[in-house]
Amino acid sequence: MTGMVTQETLPGRDETNGHVRIGALVPLTRPGWDEAGRHLLAGMELAVREVNDAGGIMGRPVALVVRDTAADPHRAAAAVEELAGLGVAAVAGEYHSVVARAAAARADALGVPFLCASAVLDTLTEQPTPWVARLAPAQSHGWRIYADHLLAAGHRRIAVAIDPSSVYWASGARILRDHLAPHGGTVVDIDVRDSTAASVCDTLAGRHATALLLLVGHPEPAVSIVRSVRRDRRLAGVMIGAPAGQPEFTGWATSLGADGAAVPFLRYLPERLGPLGERVATALRERLAEAPSFVAFEGYDTVTVLAGMLRSQGPDRAWTPESWASVSAEGTRGRIRFSRTPDIGVWQWVWAPVQVVDRDPADPGRLRVLHTG
Incomplete structure (x- = not known):
C-alpha cells in the first residue's frame, strides 16, 4: 500500500472510498505561512505512507483529504464542516493559532x-471540550521559556515590534510582560501599524x-525591520x-542572509x-529537499497518534470523548500522552521539548541551541 493524498476542492467529490480518511488542514497559499504548511503536510504524508506500508488501519489504507x-479562520471552519460531511475519522493539522481556534470550535460543535499539530494559542476553545487535543506546547509554556532565555542573557529592557490586532501576537506580548516584570524586566510595544522600519529604530534608540x-508577520514587515x-x-x-x-524556515535565510543570523527563536525539538x-x-x-523544520515532525507525530487511536478505537469515528486519555504513542520527539491541564480547555501533550535556538553567524545554515526548557 502507498499513502494517498487528495487535494480536490470540488464540494462533495470523494475519491477515497474504502479508505480511512483523515482531514488535513494546512496553510498552502498566501497569506498563510505556506512554507510551514508545506513542512506540516510533508510530515503527515510521510506518516500516512508508513502506516499504509504497515497494513493500514485494520487492513484499510489511510488517505489524507x-x-x-x-x-483564513472562516475557510478553516467551513473545511471542518465539509470534512465532517465526507465522513472523515478525524481532522488534523493547522499551523496558525487563530485558524486552529476556529477549526477547534467547529470540530467541538x-x-x-480534531488533533491540532502546531498552533500554540492557549485558548483554542472558549469552553473545555472533549473532542480537541493538541501536540504543540501552549504559548504560555514556550514563551515563558523564551523569557527565561532573555533574562539569562542579561536583557531587561525589551521592545516588541507588534501588530496588536492579532490575538496571537497580543497574547505573546502579555506572556512576556507578565513573566519578565517580577525580574525587573520591562516591555515596550511598538505598533507596526503606525510605524516604519526607520521609526522602529528611533524608538529602540530612544528607549x-x-x-x-519581532511579533509580526514574515516576510513583511519582519524583513524590513531586521x-x-x-x-x-x-x-x-x-x-x-x-x-x-x-x-526556522529557509525563506528567512534566503531573504536576509547574514542579517538573519543570531535571531533566537523557539523550536519544539529535543537536543538529540x-x-x-x-x-x-x-x-x-x-x-522536502531541505532540512525538516520542527513543524514537519509535528505533522508526522499527528498522524502517528491518530493511527494508533484508530487501530484501538475503530476507524469509523467510534471513540468516546475520553479516548484521548488512552493515548500512549512513541513520537519523533518522545512518548506522547494527553492530559487535562489547568486553564487549557483541550487535551494537551505536556510537554513537547522546547529549545531556544538561532542561526550561527559563522554559518547561517547551522542552528545553535542557546537554551532548553
Whole structure:
C-alpha cells in the first residue's frame, strides 16, 4: 500500500472510498505561512505512507483529504464542516493559532475529533471540550521559556515590534510582560501599524532597549525591520529575537542572509533525536529537499497518534470523548500522552521539548541551541 493524498476542492467529490480518511488542514497559499504548511503536510504524508506500508488501519489504507486554510479562520471552519460531511475519522493539522481556534470550535460543535499539530494559542476553545487535543506546547509554556532565555542573557529592557490586532501576537506580548516584570524586566510595544522600519529604530534608540522581538508577520514587515536595525549604528548591541519561529524556515535565510543570523527563536525539538526521530528526519529531508523544520515532525507525530487511536478505537469515528486519555504513542520527539491541564480547555501533550535556538553567524545554515526548557 502507498499513502494517498487528495487535494480536490470540488464540494462533495470523494475519491477515497474504502479508505480511512483523515482531514488535513494546512496553510498552502498566501497569506498563510505556506512554507510551514508545506513542512506540516510533508510530515503527515510521510506518516500516512508508513502506516499504509504497515497494513493500514485494520487492513484499510489511510488517505489524507487535504484542505488549504490560507490562514483564513472562516475557510478553516467551513473545511471542518465539509470534512465532517465526507465522513472523515478525524481532522488534523493547522499551523496558525487563530485558524486552529476556529477549526477547534467547529470540530467541538460537530463532535468531530480534531488533533491540532502546531498552533500554540492557549485558548483554542472558549469552553473545555472533549473532542480537541493538541501536540504543540501552549504559548504560555514556550514563551515563558523564551523569557527565561532573555533574562539569562542579561536583557531587561525589551521592545516588541507588534501588530496588536492579532490575538496571537497580543497574547505573546502579555506572556512576556507578565513573566519578565517580577525580574525587573520591562516591555515596550511598538505598533507596526503606525510605524516604519526607520521609526522602529528611533524608538529602540530612544528607549535604550537591549532587545527587539519581532511579533509580526514574515516576510513583511519582519524583513524590513531586521535590515534597518542591522544597519543602524546606534543599535549595534541590540539583540533581535523572533519567538514565533520565523527564522526556522529557509525563506528567512534566503531573504536576509547574514542579517538573519543570531535571531533566537523557539523550536519544539529535543537536543538529540532518538532512533525514530533520526529515521524520520532522513526521510523528511529527502521528501522536502531541505532540512525538516520542527513543524514537519509535528505533522508526522499527528498522524502517528491518530493511527494508533484508530487501530484501538475503530476507524469509523467510534471513540468516546475520553479516548484521548488512552493515548500512549512513541513520537519523533518522545512518548506522547494527553492530559487535562489547568486553564487549557483541550487535551494537551505536556510537554513537547522546547529549545531556544538561532542561526550561527559563522554559518547561517547551522542552528545553535542557546537554551532548553
